[in-house]
Amino acid sequence: MMDGTVKKQPKPFANPYAAGVLLGVVLFVAFLLTGSGLGASGPLNRYLVYLEDKIAPEHVNRVPYLINYAGGDKNPLDNPFTFLGIGVVAGGFLSGLIHHRLRFETNKGPRINNQTRWLMAFLGGILMGYGARFARGCTSGQGLSGGAVLSVGSWAFLLAVFVGAYALAYSLRRLWI
Amino acid sequence: MGWFPEFPGPFPIEAMYGKVGLYLVAFLIGLAFGYILEIGGFGNSTKLAAQFYLKDMTVFKVMFTGIVVAMVLIFGASGLGLLDYNRVYVNPTYLWPGIVGGLIMGFGFIIGGF
Numbered sequence: 001m002m003d004g005t006v007k008k009q010p011k012p013f014a015n016p017y018a019a020g021v022l023l024g025v026v027l028f029v030a031f032l033l034t035g036s037g038l039g040a041s042g043p044l045n046r047y048l049v050y051l052e053d054k055i056a057p058e059h060v061n062r063v064p065y066l067i068n069y070a071g072g073d074k075n076p077l078d079n080p081f082t083f084l085g086i087g088v089v090a091g092g093f094l095s096g097l098i099h100h101r102l103r104f105e106t107n108k109g110p111r112i113n114n115q116t117r118w119l120m121a122f123l124g125g126i127l128m129g130y131g132a133r134f135a136r137g138c139t140s141g142q143g144l145s146g147g148a149v150l151s152v153g154s155w156a157f158l159l160a161v162f163v164g165a166y167a168l169a170y171s172l173r174r175l176w177i
Numbered sequence: 178m179g180w181f182p183e184f185p186g187p188f189p190i191e192a193m194y195g196k197v198g199l200y201l202v203a204f205l206i207g208l209a210f211g212y213i214l215e216i217g218g219f220g221n222s223t224k225l226a227a228q229f230y231l232k233d234m235t236v237f238k239v240m241f242t243g244i245v246v247a248m249v250l251i252f253g254a255s256g257l258g259l260l261d262y263n264r265v266y267v268n269p270t271y272l273w274p275g276i277v278g279g280l281i282m283g284f285g286f287i288i289g290g291f
Contacts, residue, residue, distance in 0.1 A: 013224075016235045019217030020242020026209045027247035032254065033202055035187030036266040038210050080203035087207020094208070095215035107223040107290065117290075121222075124289015127281050135278025136271060140210075144240065146268035148247035153270030157279040164283020169229035172287050176226040 011099040027148055034080065037145020041129070041138035043085025045069075049076040109176040120175060135160075185261040186254070222290030229287060 013019075030037055046069065053060045053070040060066040069076040076082075096102040108117035132138040135157050137146065143161065146154025169176075191199045217239045218224045227233035254260040285291075 013218035013235075014216040016217060016238035017242050019213055020239045021246050022213045023210075023217070023239060023243030024246025024248075024250065026206065026213060027243060028250035028254070029209075030206045031247070031251055031265055032186045032260055033188050033190060033206070034199070035264055038206070080199050083200045083204040084207035084210070087204040087209075088211035088214070090204075091208040091211025091213075092215040092220055093211075095212045096220065099216070101215070101220070107221055109223070109226075121289045121291075124285045124287070124291070127285030128289060128291065131278045131281030131283075131285055133278075134281060135275045137268060138282065139240075142268055142275065144244060144247075145266075147244040148251060149265060149267045150248065151268040151270060153272055153275045154268050156270075156272055157275035160276045160279025161283045161286065164280035165229045165286045166283075168284050168287045169226075173230065175287070176223065176290070177230050177232070 008100040010101040023144075024148075027144060030145075031149070037141065037148065039081055039084060039137070039141035039145070040088065041132035042081045042141050043088075044129075045133070046076045046079060046082055047085070109174065111174050111177075117175070185264075186259060187261070187264055226287065226290050 027037055049060070049066060049069045052066065053076065060070050061072065093102070106114045106117055108114065112120075128138070132142075135142055137143070137154075137157075139158075139161060142154050143158040147158055190202055194201075214220065218235050219239070224233055225236055228236040251260065251262070251265070255262040255265075
């Protein structure tokens with residue numbers, strides 16, 4: 001702040017139903033303009049395969065799943081999802097900036113330290129990445145997008161995510177409450 | 178037969194504006210998606226995890242409102258002939274991979290907080 005005033009208070013979050021309506025409209029616009037929905041693990045997957053192709057191209061050229069993305073001269077980043085992913089980060093940052101919510105922080109329950117939280121975040125991230133590929137999509141690509149176009153598999157997936165999370169929540173409550 | 182048979186989406190953006198046009202549209206859609214997730218509170222993992230301790234139902238409200246609104250718009254537009262549903266990507270169903278992968282992601286959500 002140039003004028004030396006106190007850091008502005010973060011603004012409250014939007015009404016969840018209003019945010020949900022906006023989310024639905026954006027999801028619809030995505031389908032209307034591009035024919036496919038939104039995604040989060042799709043873009044991340046492409047960034048990773050790009051790195052993998054730089055480090056171990058022989059491996060990429062042997063695995064059918066990876067060949068599909070980066071076999072031979074194929075660039076896994078040459079895809080709209082690459083830019084969707086960049087947009088998501090930029091959009092979240094922009095909103096954080098506008099609503100004074102940008103800061104370095106470690107979100108965790110009061111009973112654990114930052115180190116535990118970071119370790120668990122890493123372990124959880126591995127599971128999220130593995131599960132998303134296993135299920136052919138994450139909560140955005142498989143759940144949200146597939147759910148909106150009434151894919152049976154997507155609804156089974158969504159249900160499984162909530163069942164899994166609720167099933168484990170009590171045992172790991174120390175992490176969050 | 179729809180009301181606007183001359184404009185059946187999804188729009189062929191790549192054919193109309195080339196790859197750059199398509200990538201720009203994807204970026205703008207992502208920008209809106211990220212912005213909306215942030216205003217909904219999805220940038221805070223404590224808030225997200227609170228869903229599973231029944232202390233804050235934001236995840237549920239935002240996600241399912243979003244799904245229902247998009248669903249109504251998609252099938253409404255399809256009924257009006259604005260959107261050709263046959264050209265919309267519908268995730269193919271792989272039931273068990275979806276269920277097992279979903280459970281793994283649910284575990285990951287509680288452990289990792291996202």
